[in-house]
Amino acid sequence: MTSASSIDPKQFRRALGSFTTGVTVVTTRSAEGKDVGLTANSFNSVSLEPPLVLWSLDRKSSSAGAFMAADHFAVHILASDQESVSNQFARSGVDRFAGLTLERGHGEVPLLGGCSARFVCRASYRYEGGDHVIMVGEVMSFDSFGRAPLVFHGGNYGLLMKKKAADVGDATSSFGDDWLGFLLGRAYYQMLMPLRADVQRQGLDDIHCNILSALSMGDGRSIAELSRLVEITGHHVGEEHFAGLAARELIVLEGGERVCFTEAGRRYAIELMAAGKSAEADAERELDYNEARLLKMLLKRVIRATGPGLPSHWRKENFWHENNVWGQRTSGATGVASV
Numbered sequence: 001m002t003s004a005s006s007i008d009p010k011q012f013r014r015a016l017g018s019f020t021t022g023v024t025v026v027t028t029r030s031a032e033g034k035d036v037g038l039t040a041n042s043f044n045s046v047s048l049e050p051p052l053v054l055w056s057l058d059r060k061s062s063s064a065g066a067f068m069a070a071d072h073f074a075v076h077i078l079a080s081d082q083e084s085v086s087n088q089f090a091r092s093g094v095d096r097f098a099g100l101t102l103e104r105g106h107g108e109v110p111l112l113g114g115c116s117a118r119f120v121c122r123a124s125y126r127y128e129g130g131d132h133v134i135m136v137g138e139v140m141s142f143d144s145f146g147r148a149p150l151v152f153h154g155g156n157y158g159l160l161m162k163k164k165a166a167d168v169g170d171a172t173s174s175f176g177d178d179w180l181g182f183l184l185g186r187a188y189y190q191m192l193m194p195l196r197a198d199v200q201r202q203g204l205d206d207i208h209c210n211i212l213s214a215l216s217m218g219d220g221r222s223i224a225e226l227s228r229l230v231e232i233t234g235h236h237v238g239e240e241h242f243a244g245l246a247a248r249e250l251i252v253l254e255g256g257e258r259v260c261f262t263e264a265g266r267r268y269a270i271e272l273m274a275a276g277k278s279a280e281a282d283a284e285r286e287l288d289y290n291e292a293r294l295l296k297m298l299l300k301r302v303i304r305a306t307g308p309g310l311p312s313h314w315r316k317e318n319f320w321h322e323n324n325v326w327g328q329r330t331s332g333a334t335g336v337a338s339v
């Protein structure tokens, strides 16, 4: 254990960073009538009766003078999509309120919107706290907007993931129903079951859909290129698949080699995309906004981890062309649902 006499400030900071907090922006109005604010994660609750909260203010902060003299301040608990607000209120030498719509609270303190909760306080007590001053505020009014909070841990922003008992799973199952491959596959196939049933009613199968999906990310590819792209699904594409799509007038084979959408094919690909989006919404029904974001972020990490060594034609920048069905630029592309 590190003793008080030999505390290294960097290590101390790192150890403190293992305490997970939310992120707040504290605001006030200076005696000169200027709006002042800063990002603070030292916020905490103190008392319910009377209602008291605290945060600590760095004495060296350029806002210190204003807060030391203030009669009121407001604490905003930032929502998960307010990382940029947190950064803006931590930046030196900028107008931290630029571009923000403000309301006013007691003592004309500026109030920000979009947050998870906010407390307007009377500055009741100040305590010495080394290089910080502990500011205690009596809550005069508050709003709770129910938005998911922004999280701060180890110097990084995070998202809150609730650890519900039902999500923990059976720790004894080491393979089978706890194997990542099974979970990914099962979720994928279940999510697309309604879509697949519809596709089959049209006399098409997964491979047909995958060809249409690859084509929607860039029209006019060769048969060989489309076949190579679809093989990432583990399916082998045969001539009969192209012939089947052509017979249904969803594609035309120009010069027997270049595959292009017909108008009906383009429409059908867009319908598949819409059905895919609706299947996604259904799949995310039991996830809140944060959990859905987190799931996608984690899956992207799995994709990155398993990506090295893939042939270059499966890299997005290589298969996504400007003439994609969605009219999107290469950089902002998202894939069409494929079965």
Ligand SMILES: Cc1cc2nc3c(=O)[nH]c(=O)nc-3n(C[C@H](O)[C@H](O)[C@H](O)COP(=O)(O)O)c2cc1C
Pocket (backbone or CB within 6 Å): 023, 038, 039, 040, 041, 042, 043, 055, 056, 057, 058, 059, 060, 061, 062, 063, 086, 089, 090, 091, 092, 093, 152
């Ligand atoms: C996540 C985070 C938490 C912070 N927490 C505090 C805090 O609790 N108290 C504080 O005085 N400054 C805190 N700061 C620093 C201030 O927001 C601000 O960056 C600092 O006071 C420098 O501002 P200045 O240039 O106006 O002095 C925090 C910054 C960040 C990014």
